[in-house]
Amino acid sequence: MFARTAYPLAAALILTLPGTAAAGTTEHSRVVLTDPVNTTPHVLDGIVNAIALVGGTVVVGGSFSEVREARSTRVLSRDNLFAYDLATGRVLPGFAPRLDRPVQALAAGVRGTVYAGGRFTTTGGTRTRGLALLRLSDGSPVAHFGAQVRGGTVTSLARLGRHLYVGGDFTRIGPVALTALARLDAVTGSVDPTFAIRPDEPRGGRTRVHALSLSHGRLAVGGDFATLDGLSRPQLGLIDVATSPAKVAPWRTGAYRGRCMADFPGYVRGLDFAPDGSYLAVVTTGGPGGPDRMCDTAARFETRARGEVRPTWVNHTGGDSLYAVAATGAAVYVGGHQRWLDNPSGHDSAGPGAVARPGIGAIHPRTGKALTWNPTRDRGIGVKAFLAHPGGLLVGSDTTRLGHEYHARVGMFPSPITPDS
Numbered sequence: 001m002f003a004r005t006a007y008p009l010a011a012a013l014i015l016t017l018p019g020t021a022a023a024g025t026t027e028h029s030r031v032v033l034t035d036p037v038n039t040t041p042h043v044l045d046g047i048v049n050a051i052a053l054v055g056g057t058v059v060v061g062g063s064f065s066e067v068r069e070a071r072s073t074r075v076l077s078r079d080n081l082f083a084y085d086l087a088t089g090r091v092l093p094g095f096a097p098r099l100d101r102p103v104q105a106l107a108a109g110v111r112g113t114v115y116a117g118g119r120f121t122t123t124g125g126t127r128t129r130g131l132a133l134l135r136l137s138d139g140s141p142v143a144h145f146g147a148q149v150r151g152g153t154v155t156s157l158a159r160l161g162r163h164l165y166v167g168g169d170f171t172r173i174g175p176v177a178l179t180a181l182a183r184l185d186a187v188t189g190s191v192d193p194t195f196a197i198r199p200d201e202p203r204g205g206r207t208r209v210h211a212l213s214l215s216h217g218r219l220a221v222g223g224d225f226a227t228l229d230g231l232s233r234p235q236l237g238l239i240d241v242a243t244s245p246a247k248v249a250p251w252r253t254g255a256y257r258g259r260c261m262a263d264f265p266g267y268v269r270g271l272d273f274a275p276d277g278s279y280l281a282v283v284t285t286g287g288p289g290g291p292d293r294m295c296d297t298a299a300r301f302e303t304r305a306r307g308e309v310r311p312t313w314v315n316h317t318g319g320d321s322l323y324a325v326a327a328t329g330a331a332v333y334v335g336g337h338q339r340w341l342d343n344p345s346g347h348d349s350a351g352p353g354a355v356a357r358p359g360i361g362a363i364h365p366r367t368g369k370a371l372t373w374n375p376t377r378d379r380g381i382g383v384k385a386f387l388a389h390p391g392g393l394l395v396g397s398d399t400t401r402l403g404h405e406y407h408a409r410v411g412m413f414p415s416p417i418t419p420d421s
Contacts, residue, residue: 025215026388027275028328031362032413034375034403037392039089041082042068042408044075048396051387051410052106052114057092057136059083059114060396060410061103062384067091081116083136086391097139098124099132107157107164109186112136115164117154130154130170131189147189149173152180156212158219160241162186165219167209180207181221183246194245199225204265213280215273217242218249218303220280224266235268236282238303253301253309260286260295267295270325272332272386274365279303279312281327283334288319291344296320298334298341298363313368318346318354326386326393331362331371333393335383341370359383360395360402375403375413391415 046064053059061081068075070089076082080099083092104118116123117131126141130149133142151171158165164186166173173182176191183195199207202224209223219239221228228237229248235256238249260267267286274281280301289295296319299311315334322336334341341361345351355370359377363370377383378399385396392414395402402411 025275026328026390028330028388028415030416031331031371031373032393032415034373034413036375036403036405036407036411037414038405039070039087040407040410040412041070041084041089041091042400042406043410044068044408046409047381047384047398048409049102049104049118049384050106051385051394051396052108053086053387053389053394054108054112054114054136056086057083058086058394059106059108059136061106061116061118062396062409063102064409080118080120081134081139083114086389092136095134095136095139097132097134097141099128104153104155104168105157107159109133109159113142115157115159115186117149117157117166117168119153130168131166131173133189144187145189147173147184147191152206155208155210158212158214159186160214163192163241164189165212165214165241167212167221167223169206169208180209180223180225183241195241197229197239197246197248199223199228200230201226202266203259208266210266210269211271213271213273214241215275216277218273218277219246220271220273220303222268222271222282235266236271238280250306251303251309252307253311255294255299255301255311256284258289258293260284260289260293263287264295269321269323272325272327273303274327275329277303279327279365281325281332283322283325283336285321285323285336288347290347291316296322296338298322298325298332300332300365300368314344315341315363315368315370316344316346317341318343318351319348321382324383324386326388327365328388328393329365331373332365333360333362333386333388335360335386335395335397337379337382339379359397359399377402 044066048062099120101119133145152169154168156167183192270283286295317338320338324335340354343354359379362373378401380399387394400408
C-alpha cells in the first residue's frame, strides 16, 4: 500500500479539460495501478449507482444516507448524492441536496452543474420528478430546467453539447408521451420533437433502456427491447445523432437475440465506446448460459461495420453478472459480482482456463482475454459505476473492500503517471 494524500498532477490534467469527463472519452496509454488512492471518501451505507466528473469535482449518486472523508471521523449526512474534490477527497460542504429517493444516473453539466436522474420526486422540497439539473455550489436545482419524468425511472444519461439523452422505463416527460428514450434540450429540459426513435417489443413486459454511451456522433442504446424505430435491434442498437433528424444506424447484431434465465428477459446492462469510437464494449447479466450464449459476458463489437455484426470477442464469467464497463484503449475494465473471467465452460464454477477476478477485472481490448490486472474487491451486488479520466479509474459499488483495502463504495485506481511523464 502506498501513502498518497493528493494527486496534484492528475488534478492538473483534469482541470485543463473543458470542464467535464464521461465514459468513452478518456484514453489511457497504460493500465491503471492496482493500489487505490487513499483520498477517496467513504459511503457508509447503501450502494453507489453513478459517478460524474465536473472539472475537478467528483459527483456520486446512489442510494445512501451517510459519507465520511478518508481521514476524518466526522459522519456527514447526504441523501443519495454528494460531491468531493478529486485531488484532495474533501467533501463539498455546500453541495448537500436532499433527494427523497435513489439516484440512478449522472451526467456532467456546464458552468458547475450536474444532471441527476433516478427515482426521486423532490430535491430539497422542490419538485424534480426523476430528473434535475443541480448547482455544485449549493445543491439547488436550476430553475429554468423544467423536465418532469413520469410513468417510470431514469436509469441512464448522456450529454453532448445542448442535447441531453435520457434512458429508462418512463412513459412521459412533461406533457410529451415517450417510451424509455428521449432527447432533451440540455438547458431547458424540454423534449426535442425531432428525436422520435422509439425502443419497443420488450421481453419483460416493459420497455426499458438500461445503458447509453455517446461517441463520435453515435449513441449506443442497450436494454429490454427488440426494435428501435421498428427495425430489429435486439437489446442493442446504434443511433446516428449527428444527422438531422437522428436515425437508427445501419448496424445491427443478433448476438443478444437468444434468451438467458427467465429472471433476466433483457440482460444487456453496460455499454462503453472506445475513446476513438471504433468499437463498443458491452456487458451483460443473465445467469449461466454456456459458451454459445451471451449471458454473463463481456464482448467487443466493431462500430464502423454495416449490416449484421458479430462480436469480435466474447469473455464469459461462467455464471456471474457484469453491470459496468469502461473502455480506455489500454483495457476494457469490467465490474459486477463475478468470480472469474476467461470461463466459457463454467456453470457457476471455474471451467478449464478460468482466471479468478473477484468483482473487478480488465480484458485486453484486442485479444479479449483477461489481463493480469487483479486488484480484487468484495463482490456484493457488484460494481455499478466506472468513470475513466486522465488521473485514473473511479469505481462505485455496494461493498467496502477494494484492492485489499477499506474503500467504502467509492474508490479510484490511479494512472501510472510519474513526474517525468
